[in-house]
Amino acid sequence: MADRSPEQTRQYAEIKLDEFFKSVPPELKAHVVTLPKRITQISARPVIRLKEVLNTADQIFDHAGKFAACTRGCGHCCHVSVPITQFEARYIGENLGIQPVEQKQTIRHALTEFGSHTPCPFLKNAECSIYECRPLTCRMHMNFDVDNYWCLHENWNKPEAKIPRPTIQPLVDAYHLVVNNVAPIMADIRDFFPHGQGAA
């Protein structure tokens, strides 16, 4: 694979991101934009409100697939740090019938701290084994380049590496509105689930 310049990536991604945003139906855009306000008005348990955020993320990112470089079984992104909140860890744990390790304080990791030999514990046979309850960050992580060049392990530590990803700010805002009053402590998914779905 030929070396890629960040400028080539930026130019290509700009076009693809624009095509993605144009492909989203106006009513879905409005649904996303109003999500932070609506989420504060839903009088339901935080887990129901989190599900609303995750479902909305799926609805909008359903439109992204045909514009992104991501393919089934690619999964280099499952080797970088995956920060999630304690609340989301509990949500995943409930869905899987396992207890996450409760953290007393936020643990910060550099994006590339874990590396190619320390994948997310839920990556199995190059695929996500918890797809239905995977974290919001995984649902939003898409590469809008022409291919996965900047996601490859040999490239992700280069200073110029920059994966062009869409930021759907209302989703992020709504997520924090849900979790901030419940369990906002953050850590990597590996801190919460060091053994994946296996026994502790």
Ligand code: SF4
């Ligand atoms: S974000 Fe990168 S590594 Fe992850 S699926 Fe997409 S192209 Fe592959």
Ligand code: SF4
């Ligand atoms: S939860 Fe799934 S999608 Fe997210 S990093 Fe782990 S294996 Fe990858």
